[in-house]
Amino acid sequence: MSVALSAPDISRALIRISHEILERNQGAENIILLGIPTRGAHLATRISQTISTIEGRDVAVGMLDITMHRDDLRMRPLRAIMPTSIPSSGIEGRDVVLIDDVFFSGRTIRAALDALGEIGRPRSVQLAVLVDRGHRELPIRADYVGKNLPTSPTQSVRVHLTEIDGIDEVLIEGESN
Amino acid sequence: MRHLLSINDLSLTDAIGILDTATELSRISDGQVKKLPTLRGRTIVNLFAEDSTRTRISFEAAAKRLSADVINFSAKGSSISKGESLKDTAMTLQAMGADAVVIRHGASGAPQRLADLEWMTGSVINAGDGTHEHPSQALLDAFTIRKHLGKGAADLAGIKVAIVGDVLHSRVARSNVLLLNLLGAHVTLVAPPTLLPVGVESWPATISYDLDSVLSQVDVVMMLRVQQERMSDLFFPNAREYSRYFGLNLQRLALMQPHAIIMHPGPMNRGLEIAAEVADSARSVIVEQVANGVSVRMAILYVLLAGAPSGSESN
Numbered sequence: 001m002s003v004a005l006s007a008p009d010i011s012r013a014l015i016r017i018s019h020e021i022l023e024r025n026q027g028a029e030n031i032i033l034l035g036i037p038t039r040g041a042h043l044a045t046r047i048s049q050t051i052s053t054i055e056g057r058d059v060a061v062g063m064l065d066i067t068m069h070r071d072d073l074r075m076r077p078l079r080a081i082m083p084t085s086i087p088s089s090g091i092e093g094r095d096v097v098l099i100d101d102v103f104f105s106g107r108t109i110r111a112a113l114d115a116l117g118e119i120g121r122p123r124s125v126q127l128a129v130l131v132d133r134g135h136r137e138l139p140i141r142a143d144y145v146g147k148n149l150p151t152s153p154t155q156s157v158r159v160h161l162t163e164i165d166g167i168d169e170v171l172i173e174g175e176s177n
Numbered sequence: 178m179r180h181l182l183s184i185n186d187l188s189l190t191d192a193i194g195i196l197d198t199a200t201e202l203s204r205i206s207d208g209q210v211k212k213l214p215t216l217r218g219r220t221i222v223n224l225f226a227e228d229s230t231r232t233r234i235s236f237e238a239a240a241k242r243l244s245a246d247v248i249n250f251s252a253k254g255s256s257i258s259k260g261e262s263l264k265d266t267a268m269t270l271q272a273m274g275a276d277a278v279v280i281r282h283g284a285s286g287a288p289q290r291l292a293d294l295e296w297m298t299g300s301v302i303n304a305g306d307g308t309h310e311h312p313s314q315a316l317l318d319a320f321t322i323r324k325h326l327g328k329g330a331a332d333l334a335g336i337k338v339a340i341v342g343d344v345l346h347s348r349v350a351r352s353n354v355l356l357l358n359l360l361g362a363h364v365t366l367v368a369p370p371t372l373l374p375v376g377v378e379s380w381p382a383t384i385s386y387d388l389d390s391v392l393s394q395v396d397v398v399m400m401l402r403v404q405q406e407r408m409s410d411l412f413f414p415n416a417r418e419y420s421r422y423f424g425l426n427l428q429r430l431a432l433m434q435p436h437a438i439i440m441h442p443g444p445m446n447r448g449l450e451i452a453a454e455v456a457d458s459a460r461s462v463i464v465e466q467v468a469n470g471v472s473v474r475m476a477i478l479y480v481l482l483a484g485a486p487s488g489s490e491s492n
Contacts, residue, residue, distance in 0.1 A: 065201070068213040068243075068479075078484030080194070081201040114214065 004149050004157070005170035010130065013146030014043065017128050018050040020144050021097055024126070028052075028059040031095045032122075035063045036112060037082035040100040042163045043130060047099060060087040064098070069111035086119060096122040101159040103129035103145070106138035131170055133157050152176045180292045180301045181477055183310045184355035192359055193331045195476045196320050202479070203472035215483055216245035219276040224266070225304070226252040226282045231443050231467055232304050232313070236279045239474035245482075248275070267291050275299045277482055285309035285348075300481045308346050308374075308407070314442050315352035317473040318399065319360055321466050325438050326396050334361035339391050340382075341367040342401035342423055342450050345374050346408070349442045350401055354382050367391050369423065371412045388423055392432040399440040400425055400451045416449055426452040430460065438462050 005013070025031050028051050035044025041063040048061040065082040073079070098112050109127060116125060128144035133151045147170075151157060155174040160167050178191060187195075205213065221240045225233050233249070240247045250270075252258055257266060263282070270278055277300040280288045285307030292301040305311040319333065326336055338357055344350045344366050357364050364382040366373065377384060385391050392398065403419065413419045420426075425439065433439075439451075439461045447453045456463060 068205075068215040073215065073483045074485060076485055078480060081198050081479070083201060084204065118212075 001171055001173050003169055004172050005131070005147055007168035010146070010168045010170065013130065014046055015050055017144045017146060018047050018054065021047070021126075021128065022051060022054060024143070025095050028055045028057060030093075030123070031097055032060040032062065032087055032089075032091055033097050033099060034086075034091075034112075034116075035061070036098065036100045036108065037063055037065050038164065039159055039161055040098075041082075042161050043101060043128075044099040047128070060089060060094075062086045064112060064115055066108060066111040066115045069114040071107060071111065084115075090120055091116065091122045092120040093123050095124045095126065097126045097128055097144075099128045101130050101161075102157050103127075103132040103142050104135060104157075106136045106140035109140050110138055130159060131157055178481060180288075180303075181312055181481060182288050182292055182301065182303045184312050184315055184352050184359065187312075187356075187359065189332070189359055191480075192316070192319070192356060195316055195473070195480055196323060197331070198479055199316075199320050199469070199473045199476035200324075202475045203469065212242055212244060214244050215479060216240070216243040219245045219482055220248065220274060221245045221277045221279065221478070221482075222248045222250055222270050222273075222275040223304075224250050224270070224278055224280045224282075226257055226263075226280070226287075227305070229281050229305070231470065232281060232311075235467070235470040236302075236304060236313075236474050238471045239478055242471070243475055243478055245276075245478070248273075263287060263290060264294065267294055267297060271297055271299070277302060277478065279304050281305045283307055302477065302481065305348055307348065308351075309348050310352045310355075311348040311442075312352050312356070313470070313474055313477055314349050315356040316477065317466060317470045318349075318353055318440060318442070319356050320473050321440065321462055321469050322357075322362070322397055322438075324469070325462065326436070332360045333357060336362040336397065337365070337395040338362050338397040338399060339365045339367055339388075339395040340399045340401065341388060341425070343372050343403045343412075344368045344377070344401065345372045345412070346404040347401045353399065354380050358382070365391055365395065367423070369413055369419075388425075388429065389432060392429055393434065396434065396437050397440060398425065398433060398437060399442075400445075402442065402444060403446055403450050405446075420449055424448075424450055424452065425455050427454055430455050430458065433460070440466060443467070 033044045035041035048059050051059045062085045065084045067079050067081050126143040129142045130146040132145045133149045158171045160169045279302045281304040287306050288303040340350050354364050358381040366382050367385045367388050441463045
């Protein structure tokens with residue numbers, strides 16, 4: 001088990017991502033940050049705080065549970081459904097930034113796109129992830145990446161955040177072949 | 178968990194898990210999203226060998242909102258009315274590849290019988306069997322109570338519930354006593370002695386024969402339907418006398434605490450166990466129970482059908 005990102009690394013990555021989101025969207029006015037529970041939701045909150053500090057105005061933030069849209073429900077033990085909260089303005093015509101901790105097969109994001117489609121039609125959907133570990137199974141890419149971590153499929157990547165785990169770190173478990 | 182036959186199948190964690198899932202699902206139903214793809218391609222059979230409006234429609238709506246295919250099947254108009262046995266009916270459903278059978282049956286234990294058949298691969302959900310149990314009704318009642326009086330808690334600790342009326346014939350009462358007790362609520366059964374089942378002393382509930390003295394003490398008053406169709410005997414002298422001693426009318430409503438709510442599993446005998454003005458009053462959550470029923474049944478279907486099939490869970 002090795003530490004891939006330490007607490008300062010995570011903090012710097014999130015600040016950079018916040019700046020990149022603002023640069024790409026020319027400000028925070030039209031964007032909505034939607035975190036995917038549970039850790040993606042905490043990352044969304046942190047990015048929204050950074051953006052508020054930079055811009056001096058609040059940015060819309062919410063969370064989107066994608067459990068009911070997963071295509072692998074039958075392959076795993078039952079998952080608990082997490083809360084979904086969409087800012088009252090809705091997502092119609094807005095630039096939605098989906099935020100997740102680890103970007104792997106791309107299936108979570110496919111499910112998130114389906115879930116979004118049920119709620120409305122955003123002007124654009126972008127994707128921010130803390131860690132991209134590769135091994136995509138679908139033609140989906142991230143717009144903002146905290147760190148690219150080359151891994152083997154047998155390894156697992158664990159993200160720990162202070163809000164849940166009491167510490168900020170990203171760990172890689174298992175041997176690379 | 179593969180089947181839902183009785184509240185006794187549930188642990189406290191299971192029960193709270195279903196209520197929490199239903200809470201999230203009810204937020205979805207309240208919003209713009211009415212349909213989720215979760216159970217796409219799965220077949221759910223509603224096997225109703227006894228009449229029902231609410232439960233059947235509710236299970237059908239729940240299954241459809243999760244994108245499952247629903248086959249409705251009632252005793253009237255099917256081979257059950259030609260005398261086909263439950264086992265033969267089940268064999269047909271199995272051959273058609275039903276992933277779940279929602280069964281309502283006049284005989285207590287019919288769902289258990291179905292679940293015990295070794296070759297049945299689907300889930301069996303008890304939607305009311307004889308005078309035995311009606312677990313999905315108890316779960317939606319608990320959900321409704323938690324929503325109104327739970328103050329954010331996961332369980333129902335400290336909440337006092339009176340269940341009033343025909344306890345003898347009521348599968349709703351039996352399931353509710355078990356579930357409310359599991360969730361930490363305190364149940365008082367109020368009924369004439371003739372409408373209490375043998376062995377009721379062993380139930381985890383207090384028993385009273387005096388409605389007026391109980392009303393001011395409780396947070397929830399759950400009225401039960403007088404089940405005339407199951408009454409082969411004379412259980413009370415006449416409807417007027419029953420109504421006078423055990424009916425909920427406006428005078429009795431005034432005895433209740435201001436926050437207390439009124440529930441009824443339906444269908445109601447207006448004027449017998451509940452006065453029309455009480456059923457339609459602001460304190461009554463009877464219509465809301467029906468709406469919550471869909472969310473709770475979606476949660477039940479999700480918990481039983483969405484995860485990996487039992488046996489392969491270690492993979």
